Amino acid sequence: MLNFILIVVFLITGLILQKVSFIPAKFATYLNNYLIYIVLPALALKYLPGVELKFELLLPIGSAWISFALSWIIFGSLGKYLKWSDGLTGCLIITAGLANTSFVGFPIVKALYGEEAVKIALLIDQAGSFIIVSSVAVVVASIYSVGKKRKRDVTKKILTFPPFIFFILAMAMNISSLETPALILPVLDVVAATLTPIALTAVGLQVKISMASISSKYLWMGLAYKLVLIPLVIFVLYAFVFELKGMMLKVSVIEAAMAPMITGSIIAITHDLEPKLASLLVGVGIPLSFLTIAVWYFILG
Incomplete structure (x- = not known):
């Protein structure tokens, strides 16, 4: 319950700071840079050396990879077919493709299924979501943010990006x-x-909620994918194709149904991939996910 309260508090703090006159115009940018250049490398050193990959947990871990891969396929294809800007395409791939499997995911999984389920959720987060946001998401962000620059420049940008260096x-x-x-x-x-406090405050600083933004079809396309389509795909694939059962199935689906990852939105924002939309996907997605997760919990039984 405390984590849910903190989510609301820090999001509101960011929204309030938008109205404070002495806050620098680039304050949100400063926070984003701190997250990218300091926090993400620290998280890599803290968690990744100790990640234990077990064969029987490959399916739960794989749910995060399937989510991102399918997001890339769907939004990448739609972007080409509908002639979206690179920024819009990249934003939807990254932000809709990554779930908030830790800060929001852990307390929800624990509340629904108990302490043992958190161990599965931890592996999904560390061996799935966190590795993706530290590596593949950086690659996608670099590809969609550079326009017509040479492949050599894209490669250089990826290889010199601090989170990717520390991931390696x-x-x-x-x-x-x-x-x-x-x-x-x-x-x-x-x-x-x-x-958590810095990321949520940064998101709040950048969320500009209006009737125009709420009615954006791209916002609802991203949230429909994240909150409805991908958990449905994981449920059908894991329950009926791989015949996964019990706690592993439930945690895999519930974690896939989480709102867009805050860190993923920060990656999109710092690469100038539709920053307003990236912030909205998180700002609207987190509270909305509480309702959709309840539906998935009922379906899973």
Whole structure:
């Protein structure tokens, strides 16, 4: 319950700060840069070296990868067919393709299914969502934000992007069975703890809710994919094709049904991929997801 209260508090804080005259015009940009250049690298070092990939958990973990891959296929194809701008296409791929599997996901999973279910949710988040947002999402953002620049420039942008560098470092540590030095863990804990308040405040600063924005077909296309289509795909695929049952099925579907990931929206915003839409997908998606998740919980039984 505390996490839900904090979501509302920090989103409202960001909305209020929009009206404060002495707040710098680029304050949201400063917060976004802090998240990208400080928090994401810290999270990579904190979590990824210790991720344990077990064969029997590949299906739950795979739900996050399926969600992002299908988002790329659907919105990438629609973008070409309907001649959307690269910014719009990239925004929908990233923001609708990534679920808020941690800050919103963990407390909801725990409340619905108990402590054991959180262990499955943790792997979905760390081996799924977090790896995607640290690597593949960065690649997508770079591709859709550079227009007609050369492939060499795209590659350079990806390889010099701090979250991607630290993702590679952390995964190399994982493969080599190297742990993050205990000396820096307290620092990483402090930095990681700032993710939620800073990210939600940044989103609130950038959300401009109006009748025009709420009526945007792109907002509802993104939320329809994230809250309805992808959990339906995971449910049908896992329950009837792979015949997954019990807790693993329930957690996989519920985590897939979470609202768009805050960090994913920050990636889109910092690459100038329709920042207003990216903020709206999170700002509207989080409260709306509480209703749609209740429906999925009822369906799962």
